[in-house]
Amino acid sequence: MVTEQEDVSNAVVELLRKTVVRLPQDVEDAIRNAYASETDEVPKMQLKAIVDNIDMAIKGNTPMCQDTGVAIFYVDLPKGCKVDVGEGIVEGVRRATKEVPLRPNAVHPITRKNPGDNVGERMPYISRRIHDQDYIEITVMTKGAGSENMSQLAMLTPSQGLKGIKEFVLNGALRAGSNPCPPTILGVGIGGSSDIAMKLAKEALLRPINVRHKDPEMAKLETELLEAINMLGIGPMGLGGKTTCLGLNIEYAYCHTASLPVGLNVQCWAGRRGTVRIYPDGKATYPTHER
Amino acid sequence: MPKRIKTPISEADARALKAGETIYMDGIVFTGRDEVHIHALEYLEKGKKIPVDFKGAALFHCGPIMKKVEEKWVAVAAGPTTSSRMNSLEPGFIEKFRPGAIIGKGGMSQPTVDAMKEFGCVYLAFTGGAAVLAAKGIKSVEGVEWFELGMPEAIWILNCDNFGPLTVAIDAHGNSLFADVNVKVKENEKKARAKLGLS
Numbered sequence: 001m002v003t004e005q006e007d008v009s010n011a012v013v014e015l016l017r018k019t020v021v022r023l024p025q026d027v028e029d030a031i032r033n034a035y036a037s038e039t040d041e042v043p044k045m046q047l048k049a050i051v052d053n054i055d056m057a058i059k060g061n062t063p064m065c066q067d068t069g070v071a072i073f074y075v076d077l078p079k080g081c082k083v084d085v086g087e088g089i090v091e092g093v094r095r096a097t098k099e100v101p102l103r104p105n106a107v108h109p110i111t112r113k114n115p116g117d118n119v120g121e122r123m124p125y126i127s128r129r130i131h132d133q134d135y136i137e138i139t140v141m142t143k144g145a146g147s148e149n150m151s152q153l154a155m156l157t158p159s160q161g162l163k164g165i166k167e168f169v170l171n172g173a174l175r176a177g178s179n180p181c182p183p184t185i186l187g188v189g190i191g192g193s194s195d196i197a198m199k200l201a202k203e204a205l206l207r208p209i210n211v212r213h214k215d216p217e218m219a220k221l222e223t224e225l226l227e228a229i230n231m232l233g234i235g236p237m238g239l240g241g242k243t244t245c246l247g248l249n250i251e252y253a254y255c256h257t258a259s260l261p262v263g264l265n266v267q268c269w270a271g272r273r274g275t276v277r278i279y280p281d282g283k284a285t286y287p288t289h290e291r
Numbered sequence: 292m293p294k295r296i297k298t299p300i301s302e303a304d305a306r307a308l309k310a311g312e313t314i315y316m317d318g319i320v321f322t323g324r325d326e327v328h329i330h331a332l333e334y335l336e337k338g339k340k341i342p343v344d345f346k347g348a349a350l351f352h353c354g355p356i357m358k359k360v361e362e363k364w365v366a367v368a369a370g371p372t373t374s375s376r377m378n379s380l381e382p383g384f385i386e387k388f389r390p391g392a393i394i395g396k397g398g399m400s401q402p403t404v405d406a407m408k409e410f411g412c413v414y415l416a417f418t419g420g421a422a423v424l425a426a427k428g429i430k431s432v433e434g435v436e437w438f439e440l441g442m443p444e445a446i447w448i449l450n451c452d453n454f455g456p457l458t459v460a461i462d463a464h465g466n467s468l469f470a471d472v473n474v475k476v477k478e479n480e481k482k483a484r485a486k487l488g489l490s
Contacts, residue, residue, distance in 0.1 A: 104441065
């Protein structure tokens with residue numbers, strides 16, 4: 001038996017369902033810990049609503065948030081893969097929109113016409129790479145617009161350096177304020193070029209928030225920025241409290257000697273990401289959702 | 292016991308609510324976000340008929356996921372959207388249509404706070420992303436208007452029962468919990484900057 005396009009679309013429907021219904025373990029744990037640590041009535045109530053909502057979504061197999069995002073996929077393909085994974089994903093998104101259901105979010109950027117199935121020009125958006133495994137790995141982030149709208153790019157000068165990066169991230173958290181459904185998760189992309197910094201900022205959100213960067217200097221910066229942002233007191237939903245940010249991940253790339261691009265991607269508390277592996281026999285496993 | 296409030300909301304009802312209170316809502320709630328604000332104001336200007344009456348209404352900044360079950364719409368997930376996107380439209384909307392409450396998340400800017408004070412309207416914060424909890428408070432979907440705007444942007448007519456918890460975050464007396472938090476955040480910013488070695 002070989003993997004067929006239909007295996008891919010079946011796996012994508014299931015992946016989207018799991019992803020919008022249940023958070024990855026690291027995010028769920030961080031929210032429950034935040035709920036336990038808040039003492040004031042207003043932030044406690046906000047986090048209680050979030051925790052209750054998480055439980056109700058799992059129980060009812062229902063999307064936890066009405067904003068099921070636009071589907072951004074990261075795909076790792078085996079060498080010589082013959083399946084049209086792109087078509088499989090498009091079909092999967094179309095079906096999941098009806099079957100899960102997902103909110104039809106994808107519209108034409110100017111006319112704002114909504115085709116109703118989350119499929120349109122370059123959407124779902126798919127990034128492809130080749131890997132050394134025999135399985136197809138598909139990762140999706142179903143990210144709402146409330147948080148995505150708070151994302152930013154800065155083309156700093158090299159002389160602004162580390163201080164400039166810190167300033168930009170702190171100001172980004174302040175500017176986002178109550179809007180992105182805090183407590184947030186922040187993805188920071190440092191270096192590369194304008195497009196690479198933004199891409200890295202989003203990809204930083206794919207790493208579990210309880211795993212620090214492998215480079216100790218970057219790990220230190222992650223912790224320092226997270227602690228500083230949590231001193232702001234913006235709190236859950238911007239109504240004040242201790243928890244403004246659940247986690248902050250950095251990814252970096254070398255950049256041109258004359259530039260210092262920095263990207264910030266803001267994620268709401270519902271940090272939904274999911275991965276499926278489709279093996280040559282068509283069987284699928286969901287490593288982010290096996291528990 | 293938290294206060295229960297029934298729609299439509301009179302100006303006196305709205306003015307009786309105080310920032311910081313937790314309430315639950317019963318009765319009809321209309322969803323309306325970017326496109327509903329734009330269309331309603333445009334229709335009014337052109338003298339065209341608007342399909343619902345916003346007077347005393349609770350307007351919910353929400354683009355739900357709806358599902359048709361045996362010809363009837365059912366709310367699957369219906370949490371609030373970011374209210375600040377409507378900052379430029381809301382003062383005009385409140386003045387022209389006189390709703391009793393706006394339900395959303397993230398708060399709204401000073402011109403809306405001022406309009407709420409002038410015309411007797413409140414802003415009720417519902418926890419963002421808590422869409423299943425919100426759907427639980429929706430007893431039935433009574434109908435939909437302007438469906439051609441797309442599922443998230445249409446006016447959904449929701450019949451609510453014990454919808455909440457809602458925090459009175461901006462009252463009709465000029466108080467805003469978000470503004471209070473912002474004052475504290477400004478002070479805390481100094482400490483955060485010091486921690487990061489920024490002047």
